[in-house]
Amino acid sequence: MPVHPVILVILLPLLGMLANLSLAHRLREPIPGLIAITAAGSAFFAALWAAGTVGAAPDGVVHVHLLEWIAVGALQVPWALRVDALSAAMMVMITGVGTLIHLYAVGYMRGDSRYARFFVYLNLFLAAMLLLISADNYLVLFVGWEGVGVCSYLLIGFWFDKPHGQGVKNSTAGRKAFIVNRIGDAGLLIGFGLLFWNFDSLQFDAVFAGASLLPAGDPLLVAITIGLLLGALGKSAQIPLFVWLPEAMAGPTPVSALIHAATMVTAGVFLILRSEVLFTLAPVSQSLIVAIGVLTALLGASAAVAQRDIKRTLAYSTISQLGFMMAAVGMGAYTAALFHLITHACFKALLFLSAGSVVHALEGAAHHAADSPSTHAGQGDDAPFPQDMRQMGGLRRRMPLTFWTYTIGALTLAGVAPLAGYFSKDAILGWAAEHDPAAFLALAAAAGLTAFYVGRQWIAVFFGAPRSTMAASAVESPSIMTRPLLLLAGLCLVGGALNLPGGGALTGWLGAEEESFHLSVAIASLTLAAGGLGLAILIYGRAVHRSADAVWRDPLETRAERLMKVMRQGWWIDKLYRRTFIRAFKRMGLALKAAEETELVFDRLTYLGYNRLTEALADADETLFEGLEHSTTDFVQELAGASERTQTGQLNWNVVGIIGGLIVVFAIVATIGAQR
Amino acid sequence: MIIDMYAAGIAAVFGLLGIGLYGLMTLRNLIKVILSLQIIGKAAVLAVVVAGSISGEIAVAQSMAASVIVADTLVAVIGLALAVQMQRCHGSLDLRTLSMKFHTPPEAENGG
Amino acid sequence: MLSVAAVLVMLFSALLSISVRWLLTAALWLAVTSAGTAALLYMLGAHEIAVIEFSVGTGLVPVLFVFAMSLMGRASSMPTPIIPRTAAGGLALLCLALLGLTLLPINTAGQDKFPITFSQILWQDRSLDMLVQIVLIFAGIISVLNILRRTDTEPPGSRHDH
Helix, strand or coil, X not given: CCCCHHHHHHHHHHHHHHHHHHHHHHCXXXXXXXXXXXXXXXXHHHHHHHHHHHHHCHHHCEEEEEEEEEXXXXXXXXXXXXXXXXXXXXXXXXXXXXXXXXXXXXXXXXXXXXXXXXXXHHHHHHHHHHHHHHECXXXXXXXXXXXXXXXXXXXXXXXXXXXXXXXXXXXXXXXXXXXXXXXXXXXXXXXXXXXXXXXXXXXXHHHHHHHCCCCCCCHHHHHHHHHXXXXXXXXXXXXXXXXXXXXXXXXXXXXXXXXXXXXXXXXXXXXXXHCHHHHHCCHHHHHHHHHHHHHHXXXXXXXXXXXXXHHHHHHHHHHHHHHHHHHHHHHCCHHHHHHHHHHHHXXXXXXXXXXXXXXXXXXXXXXXXXXXXXXXXXXXXXXXXXXXXXXXXXXXXXXXHHHHHHHHHHHHHHCCCCCHHHHHHHHHHHHHHHHXXXXXXXXXXXXXXXXXXXXXXXXXXXXXXXXCHHHHCCCCCCHHHHHHHHHHHHHHHHHHHHHCCCCXXXXXXXXXXXXXXXXXXXXXXXXXXXXXXXXXXXXXXXXXHHCCCCCCCCHHHHHCHHHHHHHHCHHHHHXXXXXXXXXXXXXXXXXXXXXXXXXXXXXXXXXXXXXXXXXXXXXCCCCCCHHHHHHHXXXXXXXXXXXXXXXXXXXXXXXXXXXXXXHHHHHHHHHHHHHC | CHHHHHHHHHHHHHHHHHHHHHHXXXXXXXXHHHHHHHHHHHHHHHHHHHHXXXXXXXXXXXXXXXXXXXXXXXXXXXXXXXXXXXXXXXXXXXXXXXXXXXXXXXXXXXXX | CHHHHHHHHHHHHHHHHHHCCCHHHHHHHHHHHHHHHHHHHHHCCCHHHXXXXXXXXXXXXXXXXXXXXXXXCCCCCCCCCCXXXXXXXXXXXXXXXXXXXXXXXXXXXXXXXXXXXXXXXXXHHCHHHHHHHHHHHHHHXXXXXHHHHXXXXXXXXXXXXX
């Protein structure tokens, strides 16, 4: 078997993980980080090498067969990898950005009690993500898909033991991400099942060949693509499954940058790009994707306007930008979507890492202040919360390097002309203007909002007077953290060259059709960026300078308090879920608990899982969603009443349940078999 | 003759499976539960081999059966170890007694 | 004829092993069941697996059961089942009947498709499985040793988190 570099790309992070895992307790602090960086960095070079082999391969696709895996009748699923233009581009992006974030994490995680474990997870994540993108069939892709999900869960709840209930919140956020993603994965599995059922294979080429024999708009293809789409919606945090991403910010900032901005959340977009053939044949699903993407872009951007937490703003921004990509793939602008995916990885990683640098500095300052007894006077109502933008301000002078890198990131996100984000966003907008005017208008509005919220954040963090003692005494982060920032900023400056309008490198690389360049769209999007930023400066620039008393007053919050509150809570979607599904489920749990002998597992599930939600319910708004909630809960309660007698918690009864289920399954299979 | 053997094998699979399931439903001693699982495991091994024998892929079936035996033995080993722990810590192997013991009032957890 | 005898022995001893009062006797009957299974496996042509099943099922597992029982003393009570015996039996039979229905058209075609030997498949095609199994076995042994050891150092009832 000839060894292909793509094997190294996956193997190296895996080896790094194993090394850290087995030696963790023997190594002193920077060494696990160095091992992880070496693994990630060498994976980057291996990725470049692998990308180089694509051009020479016939049809531009390299298939690498590693091992037999599942071989049962028609189901032949080997461990096989595929390197083509799409996966090579993703691979280089992931390992490149990943290495920089590893570097940054060495500085960020310094002194953490689980230093080595953090890098174990980070390397495992890289390996899983690379497996996801270089898979040659849907099942291997799924292994990577779940692998990154597990890492995401582990890393969101990484600080599960923080004091004052913060640790519980962190682990709850991790659990929420996991559960919400499971809902999407159910759809994904149904999609896979349908694929195998109809095409007798899960290998990409075989599936696509089988699918292209079907007429466009075939209901089967629509069902399959909607199943896959559901998975993508969960992973890429789109409506209706976006609720986990803002809370995923509980993880350490390098994690937010790597997993929840640059790489993992793009897996959903990647899945659709990979299954491009299927989606092109299912126009219904495509228009559904466009609708979801556009709505998510608007929702994310508007919610980002109202955030107070520096990282939550960026989280909603990520949701919004992923909406852009989704809308792009839905409209068939696959190159533009991939282009935006890559530039977004650079600039969002840059923004997150810069934000992390700010948080890190403020945390350090707060720590310092807490240590010296002279400054503990005002510890009453405004306890230091280093992620709260209301407690920042004036950091431009204290952290000049971070300020400049953040500025570049912000301008890129806003879409200012020569920076990478401008070209990629413009490619999407240009395509939309040509193919779907309604989507174009909505996306343009979202782009304007984007410039506005990023301008708001930029001003709130870096300008005006410091609004807390933390902000006043913050110092610039160490060079191990700022150097990756500079590199990423450089990428943002020149990244646009990757695919200049009128036939760029990426278009040629993917062998796609050249996209036409629209001057009017280019001017419109520049105007929008400038307008959004200008509006932000107009509204907030004066506000931060006027507040000499060093208190944050959001001019929008004084004007439209109610609306801002709704937007800050993500348009109350989360609340809607809490009041329907979760409350219903909780009631069911309560009813079951009332049974004579309560089930052990069920108690754990219900009570540990939904503790936080009970708290949240206590102060929730009572007037909303009452009707919807009652109909659902009443029904579930009746169901619960009927089933509570069986919940005795004894193994014997559980076995009866299992056998009952088996009987139902066998009956269904037998009747289907009889009909055939 | 060979068909008879398949029939016997299938009958054995069904019989062992039935006995194992019946045992899981009626027995209350943890050790006996593990024993029932062993019986079901034997049914599984037999089923794989009978299927392989019928379809002519006995070698593949054997390699699968080896996995089943390994997994099954591990289940017995760990199950027995846990049963020993149960007996030591809670003084009982009776499922009913144990499930009562583990029932903690949810209100206690709800506060934290 | 031999196969029918093996099946009868197997089922009889399996029934006894779940219905006898004494756990030790039950473990011995399980060994007999395993021996019957091994015999049937041998007749079906699975010679290697028959040997493995015989050594593991008749040798190792009953010894484990006896070892576990010696650690906790002999319990012999046969409390009345929570689920009525007839109901349990009915459910099991219904389940089996439906399973049988789904299996009805058994295809006996395709004899000896691949004339490959067991060892070839086991050590070459399924080498990864073999490695994983070896790791699994060791993991099981280590975890059991851990579980058993911890109780020796701590008095019963004081089992807190590490």
